Amino acid sequence: MLVFVFTALSLLSPCLATIPRPRGVAISMASFYKPDVPFQCLDGSKQVPFEYVNDDYCDCPDGSDEPGTSACTNGKFHCTNAGYRPINILSSRVNDGICDCCDGSDEWEGNIECVNNCKELGRKMREDREKQMQLQDSGYKVKLQYMEEGKKRRAEKRAEMETLEQSKVELEALKNEVEARKIEVEGPEKEAKEKHEQAWKEVQEAKKAELDKIKAETAFYEMDENKDNRVDLVEIKAHAQFDVDNNGEVCDSEAREHLEIGEEADHVDLEHFMEKVWPNIRDFYKSPAEQEDKGDNQEIEPKGKYTEDDGYIDHEEDDDEDEFDDDDDIDDDDDEKPEDNMLEPPKATSSGVPDLVVPPTGEEENRVGENKTGEEEAMPEYDDETKQLIAVADAARKQFTDADNALRDAENAIRDLQNYLNLDYGPNEEFSALKGNCYEYTDREYTYKLCGFEKATQRPKAGGSETTLGNWGKWEGTPEDKYAAQKYENGQSCWNGPNRSVKVNMKCGLENKVTGTSEPSRCEYAFDFETPARCTEPPARASDDTHDEL
């Protein structure tokens, strides 16, 4: 066993020489190593003579009797590292030929020559610390502004919210009021409009009935070929359309059936025709001209017309016939001017065939009957009284719409404010500076974007669509430091994987910026973000952990 030599004086720097202690013992532990009393193992397991300390033989189970040798595998050697940071190393590293302490004290046997670089390391450490302090200092000043602005913004939003809540109540009342007014004035408006529309409907129906009557009469006189004011069996048989069984002829029974007469009769007069026959044939009856047309022109127009001069004329002749129609756009049906026909009943011509009277074309919207596409003709304007009621109702409707929109706007604004106020911008609103702002970072492949408290995205540099990596989720720091990280979650789903998400690690910096991005596991991203909001008030500069050994 090596005899313990109390070497403190020779190994310690001059200023430490006043606190003698065995090699490898920290000043704070010196009191446990008193040369004049037996040494108590630090775990209290046993006592050994003081000479056993650092005698290169391990006596204590916790290795505390050999702080300065490598005899105990579990012992600790304390590097004083004057000028830098003291550390404890495993005593197995003592005299192992590797310089572990910056002061070289772990290699005291001289197996290797260690350069004491503690002062240099200490200077570097102090420089770094100074830089950090300056960063914290400057960052903290910005943070103070953020805090002030954030608090101000929250107060403003709260005030705005109160105002809006109040105006919402007023707007609701206004909306109810104008809605009641709207309902009130829409009643008479509806009534007046319906009255007008009903009257118009009746006029149209009357006109249609009149037109139908003219068509019936026309058909009657067309069929009455011998002009004896009767349609008889022979005459109806001349119309192939009554050949129901398609056997090439209109037989007696088919003729009688269409004429609605029994065996005893062989003709019908105009009255019977109009009452009994026409209702059954009006849908398929074809004038002689139409029947002829069928041969050379498949697009047969169902209606022909009569003129005073020419009697019934077909549509081919119509092409040149614009004597009553100077509007080329108006089709032949329009030319019939049924409404005007209604005004003048058919006149008998010399041949006994009544003419349809086609008056000159009036204004398009005043024409009566159906247009080419079968649409109903436009209804005449409302009378002045109804127009007035409509104007009043329109105004009330507008007021209602305006009030409704204003209420909706207020509700939306309240929702936005609520969303803002519900967010946690840090203990002093310092992170509110990130709200509404976006920060980009580009790596080799992608441009990443972080929009504070909103979302994180990724866009390929080579082009292509943006991928949402996550939407604002929560603060996700440690229990002691909640604001150390943010989580953006539920981004676009990853093929065969989770929905994308981002953890944003936040640290103090002079400006808000993303300083790095990575994808530690597929579709789970990590952003490094610097912000003044993470800077803390720097501790007093006096504190320096190298001092305990100096």
Ligand code: MAN
């Ligand atoms: C895209 C990017 C990548 C991601 C893969 C997963 O290429 O979003 O970051 O790893 O999809 O398929």
